[in-house]
Amino acid sequence: MTDTPARPKDFLREIIDEHCRRGTYGGRVVTRFPPEPNGYLHIGHAKSICLNFGLAQQYGGACNLRMDDTNPTTEDPEYVASIQADVRWLGFQWAGFFHASDYFEQLYQFAEQLIRAGKAYVCSLSEADMRAYRGTVTEPGRPSPYRDRSVDENLDLFRRMRAGEFPDGAHTLRAKCDMSAANMKMRDAPLYRIRRAHHYRTGDAWSIYPLYDFAHCLSDQIEGITHSICTLEFENNRELYDWILDALVPEPRPHQYEFARLAITYTVLSKRKLLELVEGEHVSGWDDPRMPTLSGLRRRGYTPEAIRAFADAIGVAKTNSVVDVALLESCVRDDLNRRAPRVLAVLDPLKVTLTNVAEGEVETLEAPYFPADVPEGSGARALPLSRTILIEREDFAETPPKGWHRLAPGGEVRLRHAVVIRCDEVIKDDRGEVVELRCSVDRTGEKKPKGTIHWVGAAHAVDAEVRLYDRLFSVENPDRGDADYKTFLNPQSLVIKLAKVEPSVASASPGALFQFERHGFFCVDPETKAGALVFNRTVALKDSWAKQQRAEAPEKGQSKPAPKPEAAPRPAAQSTPKPAARSARELSPEAAVLRDRHGLSPDDARVIADSGLTALFEAAVASGAKADTAGTLVGSELDRAMKAEARGVDSLAFGGRELAELAALVDDGTLGAKLAREVIAELLKSGGSPKQIVEQRGFRQVSDEGALGAAIDAVLAAKADLVARYRGGETKLYGVLVGELMKATGGKANAKLAGDLLRRKLG
RNA sequence: UCCGGCGUCGUCUAACGGCAGGACAGCGGAUUUUGGUUCCGCUUAUCGGGGUUCGAAUCCCUGCGCCGGAACCA
Numbered sequence: 124m125t126d127t128p129a130r131p132k133d134f135l136r137e138i139i140d141e142h143c144r145r146g147t148y149g150g151r152v153v154t155r156f157p158p159e160p161n162g163y164l165h166i167g168h169a170k171s172i173c174l175n176f177g178l179a180q181q182y183g184g185a186c187n188l189r190m191d192d193t194n195p196t197t198e199d200p201e202y203v204a205s206i207q208a209d210v211r212w213l214g215f216q217w218a219g220f221f222h223a224s225d226y227f228e229q230l231y232q233f234a235e236q237l238i239r240a241g242k243a244y245v246c247s248l249s250e251a252d253m254r255a256y257r258g259t260v261t262e263p264g265r266p267s268p269y270r271d272r273s274v275d276e277n278l279d280l281f282r283r284m285r286a287g288e289f290p291d292g293a294h295t296l297r298a299k300c301d302m303s304a305a306n307m308k309m310r311d312a313p314l315y316r317i318r319r320a321h322h323y324r325t326g327d328a329w330s331i332y333p334l335y336d337f338a339h340c341l342s343d344q345i346e347g348i349t350h351s352i353c354t355l356e357f358e359n360n361r362e363l364y365d366w367i368l369d370a371l372v373p374e375p376r377p378h379q380y381e382f383a384r385l386a387i388t389y390t391v392l393s394k395r396k397l398l399e400l401v402e403g404e405h406v407s408g409w410d411d412p413r414m415p416t417l418s419g420l421r422r423r424g425y426t427p428e429a430i431r432a433f434a435d436a437i438g439v440a441k442t443n444s445v446v447d448v449a450l451l452e453s454c455v456r457d458d459l460n461r462r463a464p465r466v467l468a469v470l471d472p473l474k475v476t477l478t479n480v481a482e483g484e485v486e487t488l489e490a491p492y493f494p495a496d497v498p499e500g501s502g503a504r505a506l507p508l509s510r511t512i513l514i515e516r517e518d519f520a521e522t523p524p525k526g527w528h529r530l531a532p533g534g535e536v537r538l539r540h541a542v543v544i545r546c547d548e549v550i551k552d553d554r555g556e557v558v559e560l561r562c563s564v565d566r567t568g569e570k571k572p573k574g575t576i577h578w579v580g581a582a583h584a585v586d587a588e589v590r591l592y593d594r595l596f597s598v599e600n601p602d603r604g605d606a607d608y609k610t611f612l613n614p615q616s617l618v619i620k621l622a623k624v625e626p627s628v629a630s631a632s633p634g635a636l637f638q639f640e641r642h643g644f645f646c647v648d649p650e651t652k653a654g655a656l657v658f659n660r661t662v663a664l665k666d667s668w669a670k671q672q673r674a675e676a677p678e679k680g681q682s683k684p685a686p687k688p689e690a691a692p693r694p695a696a697q698s699t700p701k702p703a704a705r706s707a708r709e710l711s712p713e714a715a716v717l718r719d720r721h722g723l724s725p726d727d728a729r730v731i732a733d734s735g736l737t738a739l740f741e742a743a744v745a746s747g748a749k750a751d752t753a754g755t756l757v758g759s760e761l762d763r764a765m766k767a768e769a770r771g772v773d774s775l776a777f778g779g780r781e782l783a784e785l786a787a788l789v790d791d792g793t794l795g796a797k798l799a800r801e802v803i804a805e806l807l808k809s810g811g812s813p814k815q816i817v818e819q820r821g822f823r824q825v826s827d828e829g830a831l832g833a834a835i836d837a838v839l840a841a842k843a844d845l846v847a848r849y850r851g852g853e854t855k856l857y858g859v860l861v862g863e864l865m866k867a868t869g870g871k872a873n874a875k876l877a878g879d880l881l882r883r884k885l886g
Numbered sequence: 887u888c889c890g891g892c893g894u895c896g897u898c899u900a901a902c903g904g905c906a907g908g909a910c911a912g913c914g915g916a917u918u919u920u921g922g923u924u925c926c927g928c929u930u931a932u933c934g935g936g937g938u939u940c941g942a943a944u945c946c947c948u949g950c951g952c953c954g955g956a957a958c959c960a
Contacts, residue, residue: 131899131901131907161959194960197960249956252958258956260887261887261888272902278958294958304889306890308955310956319956330931335959338960355892356954357954358890359954383892388897439899440899441891442899443952444898444900448898450909450910451908453911455960456923494922494923495918495924496918496923497925507895528921537919539919539920543919573921574919575918575919575920638920638922664920668921669921724937725937726936726937727946727947729948730937740925758947759946760938762946763938795940796938797942816960828954848905853905855905857940858904858905858940859941860943862941864940874941878941881940
């Protein structure tokens with residue numbers, strides 16, 4: 124336990140940790156999963172569910188399930204039920220189950236409050252006009268002519284909107300933000316629209332419905348959500364989220380954080396496209412085993428454990444990413460390997476007569492359900508063996524390729540859990556098709572064939588329909604590109620086989636999981652009826668033999684792994700002749716003056732000018748600072764520190780004189796870079812004089828060789844292992860040793876001197 | 887083009903100024919009555935250019951690239 128390194132935290136957990144540390148929410152962590160009930164949940168939602176419920180679990184908080192049902196025209200109770208079922212199936216229990224529609228009255232009251240505060244108004248622009256007034260991403264919008272309606276008029280109109288006095292689209296309630304905002308979401312976002320539609324829960328009680336941006340943040344507030352986690356495409360909405368809440372409620376209030384939604388190779392994950400696949404009958408329904416929906420995956424044989432492991436493996440970050448579907452497959456295999464009993468099934472039977480087994484003789488073999496290397500597994504079943512058996516057609520080759528371990532004329536192979544047989548005779552029909560093998564059983568127990576194949580007894584085997592599922596799309600990214608994603612549907616995504624399975628599975632019930640040895644993992648489909656078994660292939664087993672064959676015989680059709688088109692040159696790098704890219708952006712006049720007058724580097728000049736530090740810099744120089752020292756101090760160190768703390772120039776409690784003093788301390792060697800940085804931090808915090816700070820804090824750089832030598836010796840002795848590795852050739856450890864030295868001296872060692880000394884001592 | 891976000895092995899994801907690590911994929915080997923599993927080993931990465939620093943994936947500047955944003959959808 125102690126040697127498993129803690130899993131590194133994602134950025135959300137870092138944030139929450141910080142909140143817990145600071146007591147921002149009194150230690151509370153309340154999250155929510157807020158789907159709109161207009162479709163089935165898919166694996167992308169699973170990522171969000173695992174995140175939100177997982178966070179609540181981990182921090183001892185709570186996670187609500189909330190139907191974000193503010194659009195009466197798209198929502199349906201069928202979806203509500205499926206969402207609840209899927210969340211439960213995934214293994215999570217919500218603290219509360221809510222509907223945004225339950226909050227309609229409260230939301231309405233908040234809207235009136237906003238109006239009374241003069242922060243919302245009723246706008247009577249048509250939809251098209253509103254769009255026109257909004258401007259574009261590059262041009263600011265214009266204020267609506269209705270923007271200055273009085274509070275009373277707004278209240279009156281809004282109440283009449285509620286009362287149903289106006290037709291759809293006649294008016295909207297809008298936030299009074301900023302029509303010239305760079306963020307389009309802030310250009311007086313609509314909050315309520317008139318929609319005299321029947322809502323599946325509130326019926327005809329309402330003729331106005333709140334929009335997402337208004338309903339969501341306030342629903343979070345009503346439920347006491349602390350961390351409102353959503354996907355990246357809502358980043359622009361966060362400003363509005365904050366605006367609305369700040370206008371209506373005090374801190375601590377909910378805050379929104381965004382992470383990258385899930386994308387997976389060979390699949391599409393948009394509700395619109397999924398719906399289209401269902402309605403276009405490209406699949407049999409939302410729960411078609413090829414669908415990335417949770418109901419589809421469930422029917423396919425995926426387990427909640429596997430999906431949770433997947434969610435854990437992909438992590439949470441803000442980088443747009445596409446996860447390899449192979450990782451998902453790896454997660455199911457890993458889980459199923461532990462829990463699926465092994466049974467034998469022949470998908471494409473070839474008759475084999477065991478010539479030295481008597482007609483009518485039946486040998487019953489006991490076969491364990493799990494191999495020895497799956498210690499969690501147990502149990503066994505009986506396997507009847509008699510004169511006629513069925514083997515997989517592809518386990519026999521008349522002319523075996525190199526490395527063949529299976530049956531061939533004159534060759535031997537072991538039957539799984541049973542005997543070794545030798546192929547004595549191959550029988551073909553008129554068309555030259557192999558129709559039967561005549562084999563003899565070897566009972567000496569001395570044979571050690573290379574291969575073991577699966578089989579079933581012909582007389583005892585049970586018929587079963589086996590549905591071989593594969594990826595729904597045949598290209599990695601069906602979602603992008605010029606063509607419609609549906610043109611990439613994989614015609615082989617479902618292949619149905621009439622198979623023979625061993626008798627023990629005859630009574631298996633829907634949902635039961637198996638491994639058909641050497642084939643893959645399968646589960647019993649709900650369509651199974653007594654005497655009519657149906658199996659779905661969850662995922663095939665890895666097949667290194669097939670892979671090797673593919674590599675050796677790049678057959679004509681789908682040749683090599685996509686012949687990389689002549690090592691395409693990176694679009695960005697070389698080729699483009701733009702050596703002058705460095706200073707593409709012109710220096711501002713102010714920066715240019717700085718550069719020319721003081722010989723500053725363009726970088727420093729630019730930073731100083733852009734950060735409004737010009738006056739401070741000039742003052743420092745006027746007080747006697749050397750321009751280049753002051754330039755670095757101001758342009759690099761001070762600027763960095765100010766940015767880190769989001770400080771403005773006005774908040775600085777020191778001026779040019781102090782800066783000049785600092786520069787002098789650096790120039791005369793009293794302060795090294797590290798210490799100078801410390802002094803700046805101190806200056807930023809409480810002002811004062813650099814000299815005093817140096818005095819009080821003992822910030823005096825150690826440049827004395829004797830003292831440095833002693834410190835180095837101590838570090839060398841303490842880090843003998845590192846030293847040995849360094850001397851063994853790992854010269855990169857030099858930096859680590861310097862680091863240790865700096866740590867040991869409290870950052871006071873003269874780094875340059877100490878570094879030289881250290882190098883000498885290391886030899 | 888304006889605003890916002892993001893660039894680390896083939897793919898995800900760590901490293902919060904000090905040894906670029908893990909998982910999946912790939913390759914090789916050992917074990918194996920599943921060409922499965924397991925185990926061992928290997929290959930491969932900080933978008934480009936500057937700067938600060940003894941030391942930069944990390945901080946600053948700059949260029950480039952990708953994603954999101956102009957619904958009375960969520």
